[in-house]
Amino acid sequence: MSSGPWVEKYRPQKLEEIVGQQHIVKRLEKYVLQESMPNLMFTGSAGVGKTTTSLALVKSILGENWRANFLELNASDARGIDTVRNQIKDFCRLKPVGTPFRIIFLDEVDNMTKDAQHALRREMEMYSKTTSFILSCNYSSKIIDPIQSRCAIFRFAPIKGQDVVNRLIYIADSEHIKYEESAIDSIVYFAEGDMRKAINILQASASMDEEVNDENIYDVISKAKPQDISKMVTKAISGDFIGARELLREVMVLQGISGEDMVNQIYQDVTKRIMDETMSGDVYMELIGLIAETDFRIREGSNPRIQLEALLAQFL
Secondary structure (H helix, E strand, O other), rough: OOOOHHHHHHOOOOOOOOOOOOHHHHHHHHHHHHHOOOOOEEEEEOOOOOHHHHHHHHHHHHHHHHHHHEEEEEEOOOOOOHHHHHHHHHHHEEEEEEEEOOOEEEHHHHOHHHHHHHHHHHHEEEEEEOOOEEEOOOOOHHHOHHHHHHOOOEEEEOOOOOHHHHHHHHHHHHHOOEEOHHHHHHHHHHHHOOOOHHHHHHHHOOOOOOOHHHHHHHHHHOOOHHHHHHHHHHHHHHHHHHHHEEEEHHHHHHHOOOHHHHHHHHHHHHHHHHHHOOOHHHHHHHHHHHHHHHHHHHOOOHHHHHHHHHHOOOOO
């Protein structure tokens, strides 16, 4: 097993290697064929391939001169107007080397201040003939309208479970790691469409033992086993509050699971029941309201265990 982050080692380098975003890749490949591209905005949750796709596109469209014509900035660190006025403007002023235009990639641009965004809009206008921008964000609603109107927007969906499974198996086989199929399924369950999170869990689990199994995965992610949550919810719904309370105590105290994680996993279990059609829609809607109220109270600072016991009591 090799050292170093597997997220970087197995990061796709070409557009055709991107996992789970084929509807976007097909559109981007047309820009490569045309050797030109408009300003782009990639939006979606964490770990779904926005940065990886950006880098693969840059390498494909700029070729061997991509390093000299590419600037990458993280807007979380460089979020003020000075960054736009200095770093971005200075880069835009330089003449492209061996390519028709240069590319600037701004990650987490939704963290930029409004003043910085307005300044960025001006730079996008002034240097539109020599520089293209790729903006990456989690929430496009936080980007001002003048910037959104200047970009082709691509919405990245969470990566499908089977695509995550296939990638994890490929990495495990490449690293000659033994694994249980149920362990891979557990990683996919907890990753929730986040490929980066899934790969990091796999690497951390592989470093603990010779074989990746459910036990070391739960140790890595510090979350309750889905079957324990399911048993607890089932007991509460069926009227066995004491039994559900004992399971809650075991999970929170003995396994050390946080209140926020418990609420999220209860939500996941209830949602799975409605998807599997083992729960009626009326019951589901009532429980979701109760879960939302508990989540709010815990985030506001209430005692997590008391609030979760109250939640289970209302499930009766």
